[in-house]
Amino acid sequence: MAAELHVALVAADREVWSGQATLVVARTTSGDIGVMPGHQPLLGVLESGPVTIRTSESGTVVVAVHGGFISFADNKLSLLAEVAELVDEIDVQAARRELERAKAEGDTAAERLADVRLRTAAAR
Secondary structure, eight states: OOOOEEEEEEETTEEEEEEEEEEEEEEETTEEEEEOTTOOOEEEEEOSEEEEEEETTSOEEEEEEEEEEEEEETTEEEEEEEEEEEGGGOOHHHHHHHHHHHHHHTOHHHHHHHHHHHHHHTTO
16 A cells, blocks of 8 residues: 555635545645655645645545645645635636636736636646
8 A cells, every 4th residue: 555644625614625645736935845645744835826636546636725824744734725626616717707807907816816726727
């Protein structure tokens, strides 16, 4: 059996995903990071972007994460996000409309959110 780590990805309003994984890739303020079983303990700030989880069942879970924290210790990885959306929950057409509206209004925060949604949806 391959080495595994326990992952819990939680948003402010719900648990988004929890389970066993062999690899998690996320973007932090220090750059992209890959966490595998046995990784050194870490605590970091998540940047908005896709998080990719390679599950123990050889599947892949992709989540759009908008800010938060990442913590790893004792083979347990916690991702605490302000907002998180599973790739299957993203409405691509609505995200495109939101991006156009945000650009037209000069709303950089909304533009960033829509851009992350679209980049994550492209990973399907």
